[in-house]
Amino acid sequence: MSDKxxxxxxxEHMNKIEGIPTDVNLKKLPKPLRYFGYFMIGFFTLxxxxxxxxxxxx
Numbered sequence: 174m175s176d177k178x179x180x181x182x183x184x185e186h187m188n189k190i191e192g193i194p195t196d197v198n199l200k201k202l203p204k205p206l207r208y209f210g211y212f213m214i215g216f217f218t219l220x221x222x223x224x225x226x227x228x229x230x231x
Contacts, residue, residue, distance in 0.1 A: 202210070 200207075
């Protein structure tokens with residue numbers, strides 16, 4: 174379990190029931206999911222850069 178202390182016992186109980194991940198290691202994801210994540214991050218980054226450059230050229 175992570176070192177984060179819950180605000181109250183009810184929140185800790187809900188986190189355990191809902192299964193909210195506390196520590197996520199992206200290196201352990203399957204390759205297709207990792208590559209999809211890399212693609213999405215790259216796509217959004219390039220899109221933002223393209224929009225910024227297009228606005229500067231107007």
